[in-house]
Amino acid sequence: MLDLSRLRALHAISVHGSVAGAAAALGYTPSAVSQQITKLERETRTTLLERRGRGVALTEEAVHLAATAQQLLAIVERAETTLEERRGLPTGRLSIGAFASAARGLLPGVLAELDREHPSLDVRMTEVDPHLSVDLVAKGVIDLAVAHDWDIAPLPAPDGVAQAVIGEDRCDLLVPADHRLAGRDGVRREELAKERWICQPPGTVCHDWLVRTLRTAGYEPDIRHQAEENHTQLALLAAGLGVAMMPRLGRGPLPDGVVEVRIEPVPVRRLYALWRTEAARRPAITAAVAALQGHGAGAGLRRAGWDDVR
Numbered sequence: 001m002l003d004l005s006r007l008r009a010l011h012a013i014s015v016h017g018s019v020a021g022a023a024a025a026l027g028y029t030p031s032a033v034s035q036q037i038t039k040l041e042r043e044t045r046t047t048l049l050e051r052r053g054r055g056v057a058l059t060e061e062a063v064h065l066a067a068t069a070q071q072l073l074a075i076v077e078r079a080e081t082t083l084e085e086r087r088g089l090p091t092g093r094l095s096i097g098a099f100a101s102a103a104r105g106l107l108p109g110v111l112a113e114l115d116r117e118h119p120s121l122d123v124r125m126t127e128v129d130p131h132l133s134v135d136l137v138a139k140g141v142i143d144l145a146v147a148h149d150w151d152i153a154p155l156p157a158p159d160g161v162a163q164a165v166i167g168e169d170r171c172d173l174l175v176p177a178d179h180r181l182a183g184r185d186g187v188r189r190e191e192l193a194k195e196r197w198i199c200q201p202p203g204t205v206c207h208d209w210l211v212r213t214l215r216t217a218g219y220e221p222d223i224r225h226q227a228e229e230n231h232t233q234l235a236l237l238a239a240g241l242g243v244a245m246m247p248r249l250g251r252g253p254l255p256d257g258v259v260e261v262r263i264e265p266v267p268v269r270r271l272y273a274l275w276r277t278e279a280a281r282r283p284a285i286t287a288a289v290a291a292l293q294g295h296g297a298g299a300g301l302r303r304a305g306w307d308d309v310r
Helices: 004-016 019-026 030-044 060-087 100-105 107-117 130-138 205-216 230-238 283-296
Strands: 049-052 055-058 092-098 121-127 144-150 161-176 186-188 196-199 222-226 244-247 258-264 268-276
Touching: 004 019, 004 030, 004 055, 004 060, 019 030, 055 060, 060 283, 092 100, 092 107, 092 130, 092 283, 100 107, 100 121, 100 144, 107 121, 107 283, 121 283, 130 144, 130 161, 130 268, 144 205, 144 283, 161 230, 161 283, 196 205, 196 230, 196 244, 205 222, 205 244, 230 244, 230 258, 268 283
Parallel strands: 092 121, 092 144, 186 258, 196 222
Antiparallel strands: 049 055, 144 268, 161 244, 161 258, 161 268
16 A cells, blocks of 8 residues: 555655755655655655756656656545535645745735634645746645736636636836936836846746836846845845836835836736635635735735636
8 A cells, every 4th residue: 555645755756856845845854755755665666766966856667656646646635625625614734835025925914814713724835936836736736826927928827727816016116216217206118228137037937027028118138137035136226236126015115225116007917826626615725815815905915806716
């Protein structure tokens, strides 16, 4: 008899591509995940992981076993959903993935409310890049994701994944206090062609959005400095090293020497909650989505499309 928790560990490695990534997603230590795989190899009398440089790769047998594990985990999820639905109360474990600024600016209040109102619910939150979150939900690695898209790049949701709008987050141009645009009431995107930019690294949603936005204004942005954290970008701004477009959610107070300027038209990103449609009956999903929407306004999000579920 194969142990389900060990199959879950193998499935997580197949999704995240590493033992460390699987451990972070499951809330375990890497050594605990490695021990699960060692026991699974002993049970199956099969080598499941091979060393590749500093990382690991699944053997052909492990790939097939991981696919079967995904099917088994889906069956277990349906059983758990049925039981939770019959009880009528949010119970069990609920894993939530959120992108960085939502994890910082929205999730603390949401998690505190769920912990207070639903003591039988075990909620676990992990910071996840929005590029990855939809796929993680679809594959059953996390139960619920908080993701976002931009006005020029809609978020695709595959079959089997439902989504509801949490709210809209506006974006401002941030400049050093002595910058030529610092005193302006507003600025159009076409006026920013000669600026030096500070933004996230390539491959992130915000970096791709900035490049596409400024290309539509007719020029290629001169990106001088790249940093993942908002606080690092703000420090670079305060040092007078460039300008940045930054959403308001999770941004925090601006440091001395940095001011915001309205961009016309105002860039808007929309935040979504996403979950598997087969888990939609779970009271835990319903409670979490309601909490996310309820705390959206308090986090500075504008109400937009509250009933937009698809």
